Structures are given as structure tokens and as C-alpha cells.
Amino acid sequence: MEIISDKLIIKQGTIYTEEQTLQSGFVQIDDGKITKVSKSTEHLSSKDYQLITLPEGYSIIPGMIDLHIHGVNGADTMDATREALDIMASTLPKEGTTSFLATTITEDINEIKTSLVNAGEYINSFQSEGNAEVLGIHLEGPFIHKGKAGAQPVQHIADPDTQLFKQLESLSNHHIKLVTLAPELPGGSELVDYLKNKNIISSIAHSEASYSQVLEAIDHGLTHVTHLFNQMTGLHHRDPGIVGSAFLRDELMVEIIADGIHVSPEIVKVAYKQITDERMMLITDAMRAKWLEDGSYDLGGQMVTVTNGKALLDENTLAGSVLKMIDAFKNIQTFTGCSMESAIKMACENPAKQLNVFDRKGSIANGKDADLVILDENKDVYMTICKGKIAFARGDDNLENH
Amino acid sequence: MEIISDKLIIKQGTIYTEEQTLQSGFVQIDDGKITKVSKSTEHLSSKDYQLITLPEGYSIIPGMIDLHIHGVNGADTMDATREALDIMASTLPKEGTTSFLATTITEDINEIKTSLVNAGEYINSFQSEGNAEVLGIHLEGPFIHKGKAGAQPVQHIADPDTQLFKQLESLSNHHIKLVTLAPELPGGSELVDYLKNKNIISSIAHSEASYSQVLEAIDHGLTHVTHLFNQMTGLHHRDPGIVGSAFLRDELMVEIIADGIHVSPEIVKVAYKQITDERMMLITDAMRAKWLEDGSYDLGGQMVTVTNGKALLDENTLAGSVLKMIDAFKNIQTFTGCSMESAIKMACENPAKQLNVFDRKGSIANGKDADLVILDENKDVYMTICKGKIAFARGDDNLENH
Numbered sequence: 001m002e003i004i005s006d007k008l009i010i011k012q013g014t015i016y017t018e019e020q021t022l023q024s025g026f027v028q029i030d031d032g033k034i035t036k037v038s039k040s041t042e043h044l045s046s047k048d049y050q051l052i053t054l055p056e057g058y059s060i061i062p063g064m065i066d067l068h069i070h071g072v073n074g075a076d077t078m079d080a081t082r083e084a085l086d087i088m089a090s091t092l093p094k095e096g097t098t099s100f101l102a103t104t105i106t107e108d109i110n111e112i113k114t115s116l117v118n119a120g121e122y123i124n125s126f127q128s129e130g131n132a133e134v135l136g137i138h139l140e141g142p143f144i145h146k147g148k149a150g151a152q153p154v155q156h157i158a159d160p161d162t163q164l165f166k167q168l169e170s171l172s173n174h175h176i177k178l179v180t181l182a183p184e185l186p187g188g189s190e191l192v193d194y195l196k197n198k199n200i201i202s203s204i205a206h207s208e209a210s211y212s213q214v215l216e217a218i219d220h221g222l223t224h225v226t227h228l229f230n231q232m233t234g235l236h237h238r239d240p241g242i243v244g245s246a247f248l249r250d251e252l253m254v255e256i257i258a259d260g261i262h263v264s265p266e267i268v269k270v271a272y273k274q275i276t277d278e279r280m281m282l283i284t285d286a287m288r289a290k291w292l293e294d295g296s297y298d299l300g301g302q303m304v305t306v307t308n309g310k311a312l313l314d315e316n317t318l319a320g321s322v323l324k325m326i327d328a329f330k331n332i333q334t335f336t337g338c339s340m341e342s343a344i345k346m347a348c349e350n351p352a353k354q355l356n357v358f359d360r361k362g363s364i365a366n367g368k369d370a371d372l373v374i375l376d377e378n379k380d381v382y383m384t385i386c387k388g389k390i391a392f393a394r395g396d397d398n399l400e401n402h
Numbered sequence: 403m404e405i406i407s408d409k410l411i412i413k414q415g416t417i418y419t420e421e422q423t424l425q426s427g428f429v430q431i432d433d434g435k436i437t438k439v440s441k442s443t444e445h446l447s448s449k450d451y452q453l454i455t456l457p458e459g460y461s462i463i464p465g466m467i468d469l470h471i472h473g474v475n476g477a478d479t480m481d482a483t484r485e486a487l488d489i490m491a492s493t494l495p496k497e498g499t500t501s502f503l504a505t506t507i508t509e510d511i512n513e514i515k516t517s518l519v520n521a522g523e524y525i526n527s528f529q530s531e532g533n534a535e536v537l538g539i540h541l542e543g544p545f546i547h548k549g550k551a552g553a554q555p556v557q558h559i560a561d562p563d564t565q566l567f568k569q570l571e572s573l574s575n576h577h578i579k580l581v582t583l584a585p586e587l588p589g590g591s592e593l594v595d596y597l598k599n600k601n602i603i604s605s606i607a608h609s610e611a612s613y614s615q616v617l618e619a620i621d622h623g624l625t626h627v628t629h630l631f632n633q634m635t636g637l638h639h640r641d642p643g644i645v646g647s648a649f650l651r652d653e654l655m656v657e658i659i660a661d662g663i664h665v666s667p668e669i670v671k672v673a674y675k676q677i678t679d680e681r682m683m684l685i686t687d688a689m690r691a692k693w694l695e696d697g698s699y700d701l702g703g704q705m706v707t708v709t710n711g712k713a714l715l716d717e718n719t720l721a722g723s724v725l726k727m728i729d730a731f732k733n734i735q736t737f738t739g740c741s742m743e744s745a746i747k748m749a750c751e752n753p754a755k756q757l758n759v760f761d762r763k764g765s766i767a768n769g770k771d772a773d774l775v776i777l778d779e780n781k782d783v784y785m786t787i788c789k790g791k792i793a794f795a796r797g798d799d800n801l802e803n804h
Contacts, residue, residue: 229639234637234638235636236669237632237636237664237669240666240668240672243639244668244669248671248672262639263640264641266642266646266650267638267640269650270646270649270676273649274672
């Protein structure tokens with residue numbers, strides 16, 4: 001199928017709108033925006049509009065927003081090329097992602113700087129229609145704790161440094177939206193203060209903070225937890241740690257890698273019960289091997305081996321994931337028994353709100369960007385629309401296309 | 403005050419009955435049983451009935467049931483004397499406990515046997531009116547894991563042994579109701595099978611079981627978790643462990659020591675959210691120093707130092723508690739924000755159901771034992787009634803006593 005018009009009506013199927021779930025109806029798109037959402041299938045048909053009629057069992061959900069993705073399909077944010085970001089932005093719609101934060105890793109500071117310059121320029125000047133949108137940059141490291149490095153190259157880890165961050169911020173054309181750091185380190189509070197002042201999200205992981213240190217960081221402006229459970233202080237019964245703070249503190253929005261590998265399905269269920277869909281967010285933390293075959297791939301200058309969906313730096317260290325957003329979206333429902341609506345909150349609405357773009361992203365509502373994902377009866381991605389343009393359509397075609 | 407009659411009416415105050423919470427009303431007691439619960443304060447006054455009228459702000463709750471208590475007021479189950487159990491049974495009403503399981507500890511097997519003989523005889527022949535009732539015996543160890551001994555003397559720990567257990571059972575006059583063990587050890591499954599067959603509760607703690615080993619034990623008949631979080635595998639994000647099984651598995655009733663020392667208040671809140679008042683139970687795990695001054699006391703042949711509410715075997719090992727049931731009852735409300743009704747489920751109803759004595763204990767309802775606790779406006783114990791007899795009354799007297 002080809003979408004040829006800027007005017008499009010998608011009808012029938014279950015429509016998960018911001019306000020309610022419609023068992024039928026239509027979504028109308030004009031010039032990249034959602035212009036009408038109706039529960040009636042009667043619409044002012046006009047030959048200006050291309051009409052897509054969905055089969056029984058299909059559904060329309062908002063485009064998913066991945067706040068934490070390093071790479072996909074051979075490309076990585078750290079490649080620092082326009083091509084790499086193009087590959088990411090054009091591949092991610094296959095898994096239902098319509099916008100994301102290009103995520104860096106701890107590396108030689110000059111590599112980080114080059115990547116930030118590249119991503120900043122890309123965001124300003126090179127985004128393409130019909131691709132996922134790069135909403136900004138997630139700076140993961142280098143301001144983290146060496147004791148919880150995980151797959152972040154330990155030799156490049158540094159204490160939080162607000163002056164250095166200001167340089168990075170400037171080089172990125174002010175597109176850094178989220179910083180994963182260890183606030184308990186020297187300079188941590190100062191950096192969190194600065195980020196708060198700049199409306200940049202401070203997030204904790206790769207950190208050995210105690211519960212009381214997390215509370216202190218919250219006082220300074222910490223509002224986010226990166227990949228819950230991975231590379232952080234766990235839930236000890238006499239110190240709740242970072243995991244406990246994610247469970248208990250409503251100030252924190254919480255990322256989780258719902259691949260069943262980084263965190264066991266049972267523990268995802270425990271976390272969901274604590275955090276609920278009010279504060280949990282699905283991310284992939286994927287590296288370049290995603291959508292490619294098993295093999296060896298670079299991550300932050302290190303060789304990572306991918307086998308059966310597991311990316312390992314060595315026998316004991318997971319190195320990012322090859323998780324797809326649509327699988328995170330399906331897994332969270334399987335692991336927790338949550339509803340579609342709840343999964344949509346965690347994959348679309350919460351990340352949009354956390355990034356402060358909920359006025360234009362994260363739900364199906366009048367006036368918002370036409371970022372939509374059509375799922376088939378198995379909740380697989382049938383089609384992804386980015387700002388009204390088809391970004392991905394599966395080869396087979398059950399759709400009536402008028 | 404002295405209660406002189408077998409016929410008693412307690413009126414006014416908030417009454418927490420099995421069915422509902424009455425803002426006023428009365429409870430009538432005849433011959434040790436509750437014979438009427440009414441929301442009206444109009445009753446057939448008869449001079450046969452002694453009448454107690456409660457002041458504003460007082461409440462009546464069911465007697466609390468402590469499934470896990472070693473000792474109090476200088477006495478310990480392992481003392482193996484009638485006097486020791488008398489002291490326990492007569493002291494515990496001060497804290498609102500009206501029945502309990504006398505709990506043993508890992509020790510030389512002959513010491514355990516002597517204690518079981520003593521407790522069995524006591525239960526059969528020596529219980530006194532106006533004392534808390536010994537409902538049976540909780541055998542904690544010796545069938546536990548040396549790696550999670552805690553304050554259980556490691557030299558006396560043994561693998562589960564069904565033949566030996568049968569001897570112990572017989573010596574106790576079949577009054578063992580609950581066994582804390584490590585089901586993953588050799589012989590564990592066989593013992594759990596045997597206990598299930600005998601309607602004796604199998605409980606897990608002092609164990610290194612993985613999550614899958616807990617699931618296997620549940621298949622064999624495990625239904626209980628002893629002192630959640632203490633001396634067991636914690637919640638790891640890739641193996642939920644015993645803590646995770648307590649969170650996730652509805653087959654398990656779960657003890658917690660809500661003193662804020664064994665488990666931090668924040669973690670009690672996390673556990674409550676997971677387990678809810680449907681499955682959580684308040685216990686004390688108290689040792690002989692409770693209700694006594696700080697100092698050094700014996701536990702299982704070891705010297706334990708009690709300072710500021712903390713009983714320590716050494717710098718890093720907690721050795722039982724000096725927690726009172728009424729404080730556990732108040733703490734759980736403070737730590738979690740739960741209601742009085744919820745706290746009553748955890749202190750009274752759930753333990754009664756788990757022990758299979760809910761037909762006569764655990765709630766305020768017609769026909770049940772008149773085990774009642776009167777709380778003042780600060781939720782401190784004002785009076786405790788065991789089977790219709792006053793077991794404790796505080797020195798001061800705000801009550802109208804006709």
C-alpha cells in the first residue's frame with residue numbers, strides 16, 4: 001500500500017484514544033495532524049481523503065516513544081553520522097516507535113562530543129518525513145558510578161561535572177533532554193540542580209546511592225529512574241535503595257526493560273504493582289544489533305555478542321538489549337496481566353508527559369501529531385504512521401484501501 | 403477494676419466486629435463466649451451482667467494471635483518448664499495477645515525434645531483461665547539452612563528428617579502446628595509432604611531456596627513464610643527468591659516483624675502493597691527480654707544483648723525481637739497507612755484462619771471465644787479479656803464500671 005495523500009481516514013478497528021477506547025470509529029488526518037477522532041464510522045467521505053478500512057481485530061494505538069535507545073539495524077548514536085541517525089529513524093517505525101531519544105554511552109569524551117554535535121545538527125536540520133522523530137538526546141554517562149558500570153566502559157567514567165556538562169549541552173545545540181547519572185558522587189547534587197534549572201530530566205542508574213541519597217537527589221530535582229533494577233542498589237530489607245525509591249516515591253518516573261532478560265517477568269510484575277502505569281515507562285535500551293542477526297557488534301568501543309535475544313559483554317554483563325518496543329508492549333501485558341490501555345500509558349503517554357511533549361505526542365487526540373500504530377489481531381505492527389506519513393507497512397495486505 | 407461475673411456487657415466505643423465496624427453498640431459475654439454483638443446501645447440490662455461503659459475514643463478489637471513468639475518477661479519456650487509457659491501466657495495479654503504458638507529454636511535435639519514434651523503437657527493440662535491460650539507449638543528449626551542461620555545456633559542445624567520429626571510430633575502430644583524449615587535441603591520435600599498430610603503448616607525461612615525451589619515446595623504443600631525478609635533469599639531482579647514468592651504467590655501466608663528494625667518501615671510498606679492484608683500476618687518473634695529492661699539474655703544457649711529495642715547476637719545479627727503485638731499493630735498502620743480493619747485482619751483474623759481456629763478465634767462474632775482487647779484513644783491496650791476473663795487491666799480507670 002502507498003499513502004499518496006496528506007488527507008487520510010483510517011476507520012474501524014479498536015481505537016485507543018486519549019479519552020476512551022472506541023470499539024469502532026475513525027481517525028482523520030490532515031497535514032500530519034489528527035483532525036478528527038469519532039466513534040461513528042459515518043464520516044464526510046470526500047475523494048480528497050484516502051480511506052483505509054481495518055479488518056476485525058485490528059487496533060490503532062498512539063506511536064510509541066522510546067526514551068532510551070542507543071542503536072538499531074547496525075547504526076548507533078555514537079557513530080556520530082547523519083546516516084546512523086537516518087537508519088535509526090527509518091528502522092524504528094517497524095517496531096511501532098514514532099519518536100525517541102538518541103542515547104549516548106560513556107566513551108572517550110571527544111567521542112561523546114562528536115556524537116552530540118552530530119545529533120544536535122540532525123535534530124535541527126536533517127529529520128525526514130516518514131521517519132520516527134528524534135525528540136532529543138539521552139546522555140547516559142559519563143557521570144556515573146564505576147561500581148555499577150555494567151556495559152559502560154569504566155575507563156571513561158567521570159564524576160559529575162557541571163562545567164563539562166555545559167559544554168556538552170552547548171555542543172548538542174541544547175538537545176540533551178535526559179541525563180542518566182549517579183547523583184551520590186561528588187558534583188552530583190550540583191549537576192542535578194543545574195539540570196532542574198534547565199528543565200533537563202535527571203535520571204538515576206549506574207549508581208550506588210542509598211535510599212537516603214536518592215531522597216536527597218529528589219530534593220535537588222531527580223525525577224527519573226533509568227532501566228529499573230539494572231546497575232543500581234537493589235531492594236534490601238533495611239535499605240530500600242534505588243529500587244525501593246522507584247517503588248515508593250511518586251516524584252520518580254521509572255524506565256523498565258521488559259524483555260524478560262534484564263528483569264525476570266515475575267519481578268516486572270512486582271514492579272508494576274508497586275509503580276503502576278502512572279509512573280512506569282517502557283524503553284528498549286537497544287544497541288545496534290537489533291533487527292539484525294545474532295553475531296558480534298560494537299557498543300561503546302567494546303565487542304558485544306548477541307545470541308538468542310541476549311546481548312552480552314561477557315558472561316555476566318548484559319550490554320543493552322535487542323528488544324523491540326512492540327515486544328516490550330506485548331511482554332508487559334503478558335508479564336503483568338495489564339490492559340492495552342495501561343500498556344499504552346507506559347509506552348506512549350508517560351514518556352510524552354515526562355519529555356513535556358504531551359501537547360503534541362503520546363495519545364490519539366485532535367490536534368496532535370498523527371503518530372499512529374496499527375496493530376493486527378496478534379498485536380503485531382501492521383503499519384506505522386509518523387506525522388501522517390506512512391513510515392512502515394507490512395508486506396501483506398489485508399486492508400481495504402480505497 | 404475487677405470482673406466478678408461470667409456475664410459481662412461492654413458498651414460504647416468503636417467495635418470492630420467480623421462483619422462491620424460499629425461506631426457504638428455493645429458486646430455481651432456469657433461463660434467465656436461472645437453471645438451478642440449489637441450496634442444498639444440498648445440492651446436488656448440485668449443485674450446478672452457486669453456493665454463496662456467505654457469512654458469516647460476507645461475501641462474493642464479481637465484478641466491478637468502471635469504465631470511466632472519464643473519468650474517474654476524472662477521466660478522462654480525452651481526453658482521447658484510449666485512456670486515459663488505460665489509467665490508467657492500471663493504476660494502476653496498486656497500487649498493485647500490472647501493466644502499464641504509457643505515457639506522453639508534450633509538447639510541440642512534433647513533440649514528441643516524436652517521443650518516439646520513440656521509444651522505438649524502444658525497445652526493439654528495446665529492452661530489457666532484469664533491467661534492467653536497456647537494454641538500449639540511453632541517448631542523453628544532445626545531443619546534449616548546453615549547459610550541462613552541468623553540467631554539459630556548453627557552447630558545444631560540438621561537436614562529435614564521426617565523420621566525425627568515424627569518423634570518430635572509424638573513427644574509434643576501432637577501439638578506442633580507450624581514448622582519453619584528450608585524445603586530445598588535433602589529431605590525437605592518429604593517433610594513438607596508429611597506435614598501437609600498431617601495438616602501441619604510448612605513455613606519457609608532460614609532458607610536459601612531459589613524462586614523455582616519455592617514453587618516446588620508450594621507444590622508439596624508449603625503455605626507459609628516465616629519472618630519475611632529475614633534469613634532468606636531476597637528479591638533479585640533475575641531471581642525473585644523467597645521474598646518474591648511471598649509477594650507473588652497467593653498460596654502463601656506471610657509473617658512480618660513490623661518493628662521497623664528487622665525490616666525498614668519503607669520496605670514494610672512495599673511488602674504490604676504486594677501481599678495486602680489478605681495474606682500478611684503480624685508476629686513478634688520475641689525473646690525473653692521483652693517487657694524487661696535492656697541487658698543480656700539467653701536465646702538458644704547464646705547470649706543476646708538488648709539495647710533500645712534491638713536484640714543482637716553480635717554486631718550484625720539480630721536475635722529475635724522485643725516487639726509487642728500492640729506495637730506491631732500500631733506500627734503497621736503508621737508504616738503503611740492501612741486502616742484499623744486491615745491491621746485487625748493481619749493481627750487477628752489471618753493467623754486464626756491459618757491455624758484453622760477461625761471458628762472460635764480471630765474476630766468478634768457471636769459464639770466465638772470472648773478474646774477481646776480494649777484500646778484507649780491512643781490505641782494502647784487498656785484491657786485484655788481472654789475467654790471472658792480479665793487477663794489484663796491497666797492501673798488507671800477511666801471506665802464506668804457498674
